[in-house]
Amino acid sequence: MKTLTLNVPDSFEIDEHEATMILAAKLYERGELSSGQAAELAGISKRTFIETLGNYGVSIFNYPASDLANDVKNA
Structure with missing residues (x-):
């Protein structure tokens, strides 16, 4: 897996798990990851x-x- 570093303002209330989950959900929604792959990404x-x-x-x-x-x- 790739490692990404993301800099966010101190005032932005988000932890690493939440950010990863948002990314995984969006990639799943776009069809770029399967549910299993997205779950793995989210840990x-x-x-x-x-x-x-x-x-x-x-x-x-x-x-x-x-x-x-x-x-x-067609049914």
């Missing part, structure tokens, strides 16, 4: 990651609405 189990996604406004169902509409039409 938590896959189950905990999935249970926590809602706190970051990310759905576990990473499925575009357009694909769902096509599936319904």
Whole structure:
């Protein structure tokens, strides 16, 4: 894994775990990481990651609405 260093203002109230979780959730939402990869990045189990996604406004169902509409039409 790569190591990144991020400098944030002292007034910004965030710890390392929270920042990592935000990054993992966003990368999962964008489809760049699987739920397992994102959980590993966040340093938590896959189950905990999935249970926590809602706190970051990310759905576990990473499925575009357009694909769902096509599936319904084809059903």
